[in-house]
Amino acid sequence: MVEKIIRIGTRDSELALWQAHTVQQKLQDLGYKTEI
Numbered sequence: 001m002v003e004k005i006i007r008i009g010t011r012d013s014e015l016a017l018w019q020a021h022t023v024q025q026k027l028q029d030l031g032y033k034t035e036i
Contacts, residue, residue, distance in 0.1 A: 005033045 006027060010020035017036075024034045 003033060005035055008034060008036045010036060 008020050008024055010016045020036050024036060027034050
């Protein structure tokens with residue numbers, strides 16, 4: 001079975017990166033593989 005990775009796109013601002021990392025952590029807590 002191929003493991004799918006959710007790729008999270010973001011901008012380079014501090015707020016955007018914080019938001020992306022927050023979403024990434026919540027998805028990982030649910031068992032999803034993610035990358036930014």
